[in-house]
Amino acid sequence: MTAPDLPNGALNIDSADQAVAFTTALVDRARRHLWIHSRQLDPGLLDAPPVLEALRRFATARHDKQATLLVHDATAIAQAGSPLLGLIQRLPTVFRVRQVSDPIDRALASACLVNDAGDYYFRLSGLRVDGEAGLSLPARSRPLQEGLQRIWERSRECTELRALGF
Numbered sequence: 160m161t162a163p164d165l166p167n168g169a170l171n172i173d174s175a176d177q178a179v180a181f182t183t184a185l186v187d188r189a190r191r192h193l194w195i196h197s198r199q200l201d202p203g204l205l206d207a208p209p210v211l212e213a214l215r216r217f218a219t220a221r222h223d224k225q226a227t228l229l230v231h232d233a234t235a236i237a238q239a240g241s242p243l244l245g246l247i248q249r250l251p252t253v254f255r256v257r258q259v260s261d262p263i264d265r266a267l268a269s270a271c272l273v274n275d276a277g278d279y280y281f282r283l284s285g286l287r288v289d290g291e292a293g294l295s296l297p298a299r300s301r302p303l304q305e306g307l308q309r310i311w312e313r314s315r316e317c318t319e320l321r322a323l324g325f
Contacts (some may be wrong), residue, residue: 169293172280178288179207181280182272186213188294189274191224193217194307196271198231198285199239206242214246218253228256229310231265233319247320257314264310273304 172178182204186193197205204210217224228247230236233256236244247254259265270285277297282290293299 167294169291169296169299171289172282172292173289175203175288178204178280178290179209181292182207183209183213184294185272185274185278185280185292186210186217188276188278189217189224190276191222192275193226194229194271194273194304195226196229196267196269196285196307196310198270199235200228200230200241200243201270201285202239202241204288211242211246214243218246218250224253226254227307227311228254229307229314230256230258230317230320233258233317237319244320251321256317256320257311258317259310259313260315261310261313264313267310271303271307273300273307277301279303 170181172181195205200206205214214226218226247256259267268284268286270282270290272280277295277300278293279296279300280290280292281303282288
């Protein structure tokens with residue numbers, strides 16, 4: 160499945176290839192804002208070359224862009240040295256990162272990507288790629304984005320992922 164082949168409406172994602180294609184499309188379709196909730200930056204998905212390139216295009220586009228990332232284990236991310244971490248550190252005005260700190264939020268096993276075009280990709284288990292995704296479905300994406308915003312407000316700044324640690 161390539162990005163142009165993705166249908167509008169909801170669909171089930173059940174393979175890594177579908178997950179990468181849909182995530183790439185979701186990032187490409189974002190106008191000005193992305194919300195990402197991931198335990199450890201989803202190795203194999205968010206660092207896949209097509210997704211990384213889409214994130215780079217998003218972050219370096221002319222208009223003001225914002226990617227809001229919620230993570231669970233910043234120390235593990237820093238130790239793993241994900242290629243996405245390098246992009247986050249080079250563009251800190253675009254990529255804002257917080258670590259969830261509320262015990263209820265830390266217990267969440269899900270992962271989610273949402274953009275401001277009404278697209279979403281929700282995985283009940285953040286350790287797996289299978290999940291539900293949709294293009295141009297603001298009625299489904301808006302509640303996910305609002306939930307991520309509430310978690311963001313309860314989370315702490317993630318200073319350990321900054322390039323110089325301050």
